[in-house]
Amino acid sequence: MTAGERSQVIVVGSGAGGATTALTLAEAGVAVTVLEEGPRVPAGDYGAESATAMQRLYRRGGMTPITGKVPLGFVEGRCVGGSTEINSGFWHRTPPEVLLRWKVQYGVDGISPAELEPHFAWAEAETRVSLWEREWPRSTKIFARGIEAMGWSGNEVPRTAHRCQGTNACARGCPTGAKQGMSRAMIPKAEAAGARVIPNCTVRMLLTRKSRVVGVLAELRHEDGVRELLRLEADHVFVCGGPTETPALLRRSGIRRHVGNQFRIHPMLKVAALFDEVIDAQDSVLPLLQVKEFWPEISLGGAFFSPGHLAMVLSDNWPSTHRYLEDHRRMAAFYVAVKGTGRGWVRPSAVGSGESMLRYDLSSEDLRHLSQGLARLSTLLLAGGAKVVIPGVTGLAAIETPEEAIRWLDELLPAKALSLTTVHAFSSCPMGQRGDRCAVDSYGRVHGYDNLFVNDASLLPDSPGVNPQGSVMAVAHRNAQHFLSRL
Amino acid sequence: MTPTPQAPKSGRGLKWTAVGILVSLLFLWLSTSRVQWGELRTVVANVHWWPWIPLAMLAYLVGHVVRGWRCKLIVGDLAPISLTAATNVVVLGYGANNILPARLGELARAGMLAQRTGLSYVQCLTVTFLERILDAMVILVLFVLAASRREVPGWMRDVADVAAVVVSGAALVVAAAVLLPSLLPRAATHLAARLQRQGRFVGKLVSAAYDVVQALAPLRKPSRAVGVLTLSVLVWTFEAGLFLAVLPAFELAASPALATLAMSLTNLGILAPSSPGFIGPFHFFCAKAVETSGVAPAIALSYAIAVHAAFFFPITIWAIGVIVAQGVQLSKAISLTRSARVARLSELQPAAGQVIAQYRVAQPSRPSDRFVTAAVEPMLPWHLVALSESERATLLAAVSEFVAGSVAALPKHLRWKARVGLWGFTLIFALTGGGRFHRQPLERRTRLVERWAFGRLSLPRQLFRMLRGTALLAFCDHPLVAGKLVRAEPGAPGKRLTVVGPA
Numbered sequence: 001m002t003a004g005e006r007s008q009v010i011v012v013g014s015g016a017g018g019a020t021t022a023l024t025l026a027e028a029g030v031a032v033t034v035l036e037e038g039p040r041v042p043a044g045d046y047g048a049e050s051a052t053a054m055q056r057l058y059r060r061g062g063m064t065p066i067t068g069k070v071p072l073g074f075v076e077g078r079c080v081g082g083s084t085e086i087n088s089g090f091w092h093r094t095p096p097e098v099l100l101r102w103k104v105q106y107g108v109d110g111i112s113p114a115e116l117e118p119h120f121a122w123a124e125a126e127t128r129v130s131l132w133e134r135e136w137p138r139s140t141k142i143f144a145r146g147i148e149a150m151g152w153s154g155n156e157v158p159r160t161a162h163r164c165q166g167t168n169a170c171a172r173g174c175p176t177g178a179k180q181g182m183s184r185a186m187i188p189k190a191e192a193a194g195a196r197v198i199p200n201c202t203v204r205m206l207l208t209r210k211s212r213v214v215g216v217l218a219e220l221r222h223e224d225g226v227r228e229l230l231r232l233e234a235d236h237v238f239v240c241g242g243p244t245e246t247p248a249l250l251r252r253s254g255i256r257r258h259v260g261n262q263f264r265i266h267p268m269l270k271v272a273a274l275f276d277e278v279i280d281a282q283d284s285v286l287p288l289l290q291v292k293e294f295w296p297e298i299s300l301g302g303a304f305f306s307p308g309h310l311a312m313v314l315s316d317n318w319p320s321t322h323r324y325l326e327d328h329r330r331m332a333a334f335y336v337a338v339k340g341t342g343r344g345w346v347r348p349s350a351v352g353s354g355e356s357m358l359r360y361d362l363s364s365e366d367l368r369h370l371s372q373g374l375a376r377l378s379t380l381l382l383a384g385g386a387k388v389v390i391p392g393v394t395g396l397a398a399i400e401t402p403e404e405a406i407r408w409l410d411e412l413l414p415a416k417a418l419s420l421t422t423v424h425a426f427s428s429c430p431m432g433q434r435g436d437r438c439a440v441d442s443y444g445r446v447h448g449y450d451n452l453f454v455n456d457a458s459l460l461p462d463s464p465g466v467n468p469q470g471s472v473m474a475v476a477h478r479n480a481q482h483f484l485s486r487l
Numbered sequence: 488m489t490p491t492p493q494a495p496k497s498g499r500g501l502k503w504t505a506v507g508i509l510v511s512l513l514f515l516w517l518s519t520s521r522v523q524w525g526e527l528r529t530v531v532a533n534v535h536w537w538p539w540i541p542l543a544m545l546a547y548l549v550g551h552v553v554r555g556w557r558c559k560l561i562v563g564d565l566a567p568i569s570l571t572a573a574t575n576v577v578v579l580g581y582g583a584n585n586i587l588p589a590r591l592g593e594l595a596r597a598g599m600l601a602q603r604t605g606l607s608y609v610q611c612l613t614v615t616f617l618e619r620i621l622d623a624m625v626i627l628v629l630f631v632l633a634a635s636r637r638e639v640p641g642w643m644r645d646v647a648d649v650a651a652v653v654v655s656g657a658a659l660v661v662a663a664a665v666l667l668p669s670l671l672p673r674a675a676t677h678l679a680a681r682l683q684r685q686g687r688f689v690g691k692l693v694s695a696a697y698d699v700v701q702a703l704a705p706l707r708k709p710s711r712a713v714g715v716l717t718l719s720v721l722v723w724t725f726e727a728g729l730f731l732a733v734l735p736a737f738e739l740a741a742s743p744a745l746a747t748l749a750m751s752l753t754n755l756g757i758l759a760p761s762s763p764g765f766i767g768p769f770h771f772f773c774a775k776a777v778e779t780s781g782v783a784p785a786i787a788l789s790y791a792i793a794v795h796a797a798f799f800f801p802i803t804i805w806a807i808g809v810i811v812a813q814g815v816q817l818s819k820a821i822s823l824t825r826s827a828r829v830a831r832l833s834e835l836q837p838a839a840g841q842v843i844a845q846y847r848v849a850q851p852s853r854p855s856d857r858f859v860t861a862a863v864e865p866m867l868p869w870h871l872v873a874l875s876e877s878e879r880a881t882l883l884a885a886v887s888e889f890v891a892g893s894v895a896a897l898p899k900h901l902r903w904k905a906r907v908g909l910w911g912f913t914l915i916f917a918l919t920g921g922g923r924f925h926r927q928p929l930e931r932r933t934r935l936v937e938r939w940a941f942g943r944l945s946l947p948r949q950l951f952r953m954l955r956g957t958a959l960l961a962f963c964d965h966p967l968v969a970g971k972l973v974r975a976e977p978g979a980p981g982k983r984l985t986v987v988g989p990a
Contacts, residue, residue, distance in 0.1 A: 050964035051889040060896040061889075062957070067901075205676060205693075217672075217693060229694055252669060254677065307972050308964030315956045319941060322868055325963065325972055348669065355898045394952075416945075419952075 010035060010216055010234040011195075012203045012249065015082020016469050017456030017476040018240030019182035019190065020123070024480035026193035030487070033196045033232065035218055037241070038079035040183070040199040046085075046173030050308045053172035057086050063421070064244065066358040068344065072267060072420045074358065076242060080199050081183035083242070084469065086171050087423065088286060088304070089159035089179050091129045092466035093120050094474070095296070106432030106461040109442040110482075116474050119481075123473040126189075127180040128162035137166060137284035139332040142275060143302055144289055146384025150376075152293035154300075159288075160185070160469070166285040171304045201230075206237060206253035206452070213237045213452045236483075238444075240456040240476070243425040247458060248348040248356035250429065250439075250446070257447060258439040263344030264427040264463050265360055267420050268337045269370050269393070270303055271377060272313045273386040274327055281305040281332040291380070296339050296465035298373040300380065303333040313390060316419050317397040321390055334381065336373030337424075339463050341365045346428045367415055371408045378405035392419035424457075424468050431459040431475075444479040455479050504588040507760045514767030518774055518788055526785040534793065535736045543732035543797040550725030551578055551802065554618075557718040558600070561614055564705045566604035575809045576600045580615070582806020585764040585799055593619075606702070609695050613702035620661055621719040622754075623654040629723060630751035636744040639779055643752060650755050664699055665706045671696040726750050730773075733794050737786055739777070749776035749794075764803075769795050858913060859894075860887040861925035863958045865933035866940075866951075872971045882967050889961040890954055908950040912939065 008031040011022045018034060026032045041056050054062040056079065063073035077083035094116065102108045123129075136144070140156075147154040161170075161179040169175055177184055191197055200221040207215045215233035222228070239246050247260030287302020294300075303309070307328045314321040324331065344360030378389040378399045389399040394417040399405050431454075432438035435447060440459055446452040455476045457468055464471045555574025562568055568576075580596025587595070597611035604611070630647050664671050675696035706712045730753075731746035739745075756772030757765040773791035778784060863886055874882065894905050916924050916935065924932065940951035962968060 049966055049969070051885065051961040055889070055892065060898075061892055062896075062960075065897065065901055204697075205672065207676065217676075229697055231693075252673070254673070306964050307969065308960040308962070311959035311963045312956045315952065315959050318955065319937075325868060326871060328972060349899060357898060357900065394948075419956075 008032070008234065009236045009238060010232060011238045011240055012216070013037070013082065013240035013242060013245070013456060014080050014182060014187060014197060015077065015240065015242055015456065016084050016182060016472045017242075018238070019081065019084075019186040020473045020476040021238050021240055021455045021480045022195045022197075023126075023186045023190040023193070024477055025484065026190045026195040028484050029194075030484070031194065032190070033198065033234070034187075034190070035201040035203055035216070035232075036080050036197060036199045037202045037245070038077070038082075038199065040080040040197070041085075041173065043173075043175070043177060043184070047167065047169040047175030048172060050172060050306060053086075057173055064356075064358065066265070066344070066360045066422070068342075068359050068361045070362045070415045070418055070420060072265070072360060072422055074244070074265070074425060075421060075423045076244070076425070079183070080187060080197065081181040083423070084160075084185075085173055085181040085183055087181075087469065088170050088467070089161045089181075089469075090157045090290070090301075090467040091124070091127070091160055091470050092157065092464075094464050094471040095466065098296075098462075098464050102432070102461045106430060106438055107434040107442070108432045108461065110478070111442070111475075116478065119474040119477040120470060122477055123470065127160035127185045127473075129158045129160050130162045131156055131158050132164065132285070132288050134166075136288065137281075138277070138279045139281040139284060139302060139305070140287045140289055142279065142332065142384050142386075143287045143334070143380075146380040146382075146386075147289065147291055149383035150293075150380050152291050152380070154289050154291040154293070156288045157290050157301075157467075164285055166283075168282060168284055168286070168305070170286070203241075203249060204229075204252070206239075206249065206255070207231070208253060208255075208449075208452075211448060212450050236451040236453070238453045238455050238480075240454070242456055243428045243458040244346055244356045244358055246454055246456055247346040247428040247439075250454075251346075252348040255446060255449070255452075258430065258437060260346035260428050262427050262430055262437075262462075263346050263358065263360060263425065264342075265340050265344070265422040266299075266337045266424040266463065266465075267340055267342075267360075267362060267366055267370065268335050268422050269374060269391065269418060269420055270313050270333060270335050271374070271381070271389050271391045272310050272324070272331050272333050273381045273390070274324060274331050274388045275385050276330065276387060277385070278329050279332050280329055282307060282328065287332065287334065291376075294373070294376065296463075297369045298339075298376065299337045299465070300373065300377045301335055301337070303335045305331070305333040309333060313392045313419075316392050316394045316417075317390075320397045324388070324390065334377060336370060336377050338366055338369040338373060339465050340422075362415060362420075367412050370418070370420075371411065371413045374413065375405050375408035378402075378408075393417050394419070424463075426457040426460040426464070426468055426472075427462050429454045429458040430461040432461055443482040444475075453479065453483065507588050508762050510760055511762035511765075511767035514761070514771040518767070518771045518791070521784045522788050523785065526783075527789060530737070530785050530789040531792070534789065535738070539732050539734075539736035540793060540797055543729045543794070544801045546725050546728035546732055547797060548801055548805075550722050550729070551581065551805075553718055553722045553725060557618065557621075557715055557722065558614065560711065560714055560718065561617065561702075561705055562600070562604060562606070564711075565610070565701065566606050568600075568604050572603050576603060578802060578805045579809050582803045582809070585803045585806070588763050607698050609698035610702040613699045616657075617661060617703060617706075618719075620654065620657050621715065622723070623650065624658060625719045625723045626751045626754050627651055627654060629727070629747050630755065633744050633748035633751060637748060637779055639748070643775070643779075646752070646755055650758065661703065665703045665712075668700045668704065668707075671700050723750065726754075729797055730794055733790060733797065736793060737790050739780075739782065739786075739790070742780070745777065745780055748779065749773055752776040753794075764795075764799055766795075769798070856887060856891060857925040858909060859891045860884070861927070861932055862909075862912075862936060862954065863887050863890050864929060865936045866955045866958050867962045868959075868972075872968050874967065878967050882962065882965055885965060886958050886961045890957050893957045894954075905950060905953075908946060912947070912950075 009025055011018050011032060011034045014034050014036040022032050022034045057077055059076050059078035063075055066072040066074050077086045079085055096113045099111050099113060103111050164178045165176045167176060170179060187197060202219045203216045204219055205217040206213050207217060215231060218230045218232055220228045220230055239249060241249055250259045282305055286304050291300035310328050311325060314324055342361050342363040347357045349355045349357050374391055379402050381389050382402055393413055429439040431440045431442055431444060433442055440446050440454045444453040444455045444459055457472045460471055552574050554577040555570055558577055559568055559570055559573040576596055576599050579599050580592045583592030583595040584590055593615050597615045600611040601608045627650060672693055675692045727747045727750040730750045731741055731743060734741050753769055753773040756768045759768050761768045770791040773794055774787035777787040777790050864883055897905060913924050939947040
């Protein structure tokens with residue numbers, strides 16, 4: 001491509017939605033340019049220790065703060081491949097009742113399970129979704145023991161990690177190439193089909209004229225610190241920057257209708273559990289099971305584990321919990337995730353350099369579900385042989401008996417004492433035909449614009465209640481194909 | 488590459504020069520109409536040149552070094568520039584104004600700054616404009632202060648009022664660009680859209696808006712803004728020193744208020760278009776200011792001539808020296824490009840679109856490394872791992888770097904809260920007799936950090952919780968620690984930290 005040459009399509013972002021869009025369009029012969037804000041990290045640099053990996057692969061070098069009544073930390077990727085490079089790879093299809101709700105409440109067309117089936121199948125083939133093929137690691141067995149003891153429904157969740165080697169490096173970039181993040185699964189194929197991927201390129205603004213986007217204003221960062229402001233023109237623009245950056249970019253460009261007003265997440269509370277036996281969770285894949293007994297409100301599962309991540313959980317009550325650090329070989333980490341019924345928003349910062357400001361107010365329902373979830377997870381782990389369960393709650397150093405755990409079924413955890421995180425965010429640009437609540441139509445076209453589309457997690461109308469990568473990729477593929485049919 | 492700024496068309500330039508010369512002649516006539524030449528010759532012949540005129544020149548020259556310091560402070564985050572280079576740039580601008588008409592020296596200064604730093608021409612013009620706004624604000628304040636101490640005619644206050652209106656408007660635009668950086672580019676985009684323009688016009692307008700915002704970005708740091716303002720006050724203090732030093736040469740009382748009045752009124756007066764060197768307006772306004780103390784017109788005018796000489800000659804000579812030594816071509820002054828950048832561009836990945844600007848941006852400020860290291864060290868479980876001295880130092884540096892980077896990576900609206908919290912901690916510690924926090928022994932720092940981290944106050948607890956979690960993550964997963972955090976005897980109770988204060 002030469003300077004000044006026009007793209008047919010610009011795709012902003014190379015995560016689950018952006019990579020799916022780029023590959024689908026490129027394979028159909030469309031001239032695609034992908035602008036990715038983060039760097040392209042070589043596969044050889046994956047799997048570095050936590051601090052280095054976070055600085056390379058994560059937005060803000062680790063965690064993006066979400067302000068609100070209870071502050072949360074949002075973990076997302078910022079690199080070629082986006083959050084798919086650092087997530088667990090757990091794969092779910094959107095539950096049918098969720099799809100029905102989207103159809104009824106948001107007026108989304110063409111969203112039935114049957115209509116999405118070929119798109120899920122495509123995405124699962126591209127990312128080689130599969131179950132664990134070997135004997136479960138000890139952390140998974142322990143979790144299974146607890147699930148069986150409680151008589152709850154739980155199952156192994158497939159992952160986008162065919163032939164996973166169990167290096168436990170998912171959160172630091174998979175060094176073996178087993179996990180099919182977008183940088184491995186789709187971006188190379190998109191480039192082979194003619195797509196051009198430009199990393200270190202931040203789109204600052206969409207250039208619009210009346211009801212059309214004419215191009216973007218992008219800032220390209222070079223290694224020596226020089227930045228170039230580029231004007232790139234295109235016939236169509238797909239904004240796939242994720243649930244925080246997509247609405248910020250749209251609003252910064254003057255596109256505000258139902259954009260960024262509805263920010264949903266899955267709030268998550270982590271616990272660490274100590275067992276009598278050696279588990280060595282830091283040397284194996286995270287627990288592969290999820291408990292769906294209390295779905296959709298509450299989901300229980302296993303979390304990434306390393307001494308550092310353990311220390312973060314222990315740090316809330318450090319004077320009394322630091323001693324457990326030495327026992328990390330007999331410990332594992334788990335989480336309570338809730339559906340998230342609170343309200344939030346995304347706005348571009350007016351003061352500063354256009355950063356995104358995120359807010360989410362935990363609802364009373366969220367708090368109740370977190371409390372109940374902690375009670376259930378703790379009893380499960382204790383039933384599975386845990387000696388102590390240490391939650392990320394300041395002032396609640398340890399749960400050692402089922403009686404101590406069960407109180408949280410009825411009592412509410414102190415909201416201000418919670419250390420909450422989330423790795424799932426969506427709904428900031430909801431899709432659907434309802435003009436009174438949707439930012440984009442059923443296929444991602446921004447209302448009021450002919451050639452501007454959103455195609456990432458931000459268009460999921462509300463919480464899917466499951467890991468969202470599957471939903472994002474299937475919907476993105478569907479939307480991209482719909483675009484091609486009308487090109 | 489940024490389009491090369493174009494020289495003004497010669498027809499317009501000649502008209503502007505002619506207007507300036509006419510204005511100069513008018514003010515010269517106003518200055519001299521009430522003065523007898525014989526009287527003037529007598530006064531000049533009796534002037535006590537030494538040591539006052541050299542002192543005045545020295546004060547003025549030092550003021551230019553301070554101007555250079557200010558320029559370096561504004562530009563330093565965007566591009567490296569030495570104090571010498573920054574001072575030469577400033578001197579070139581002032582000297583060129585003494586030689587070229589219509590304040591073309593400002594454009595020459597921006598051009599030289601672009602050449603020395605690699606910043607775009609628009610960014611450099613923005614820096615020049617910012618300095619001028621700051622100068623005008625300081626001059627106005629000094630005028631008001633001086634006029635409050637003396638009887639001044641109403642027309643002088645009117646001059647200041649007009650200048651205040653203009654300066655206030657410009658200052659508001661600057662403040663908006665500093666505090667609301669997305670405002671200008673958005674306004675530029677909307678304006679271009681409303682005008683139904685497309686193509687290069689939109690690009691130029693928006694890129695200029697971005698250049699302005701980037702040039703002003705360093706002022707978003709409060710410490711930087713305060714520093715720039717302080718230096719601006721210092722600049723005009725030295726310039727008032729020039730006017731003050733010449734007073735005794737004419738056996739006039741060395742009144743700081745009179746000197747400040749003369750300095751401020753003269754500089755407000757020379758905003759009017761005039762000949763190179765501001766001949767005419769300079770003399771008129773300077774003389775009028777001195778006459779407010781009852782001095783005869785001939786003495787006042789002689790004083791103005793002497794001050795102008797001290798103002799004109801040293802800087803003009805210095806500027807000529809800069810031109811000769813550095814090969815700046817005045818005839819092409821306003822079309823100076825970043826010749827060093829052209830070579831670099833070819834090494835860069837070819838852009839996928841139309842490049843409309845190049846610049847550097849200031850990195851977000853980080854908390855002091857010394858403080859972070861001192862605060863983080865007590866948080867870490869050193870007793871759990873056996874490390875050599877060098878390993879400990881390496882590990883501590885790595886952890887501190889990660890924590891400082893995490894604070895710097897916070898969104899701006901949270902970063903300032905974290906910074907205020909950290910400053911508050913060190914300030915309170917210092918004020919309560921503790922001295923410098925980072926100089927305290929580890930044991931004392933440990934007690935202090937734990938008292939704040941687990942104390943009754945919520946804000947410090949939140950701040951230290953963030954720091955502690957980040958530090959522990961980096962510590963425990965560091966290669967020097969991984970694999971060493973294992974209890975020697977499984978089942979044995981662990982060691983306990985000594986905690987002072989509420990757990």
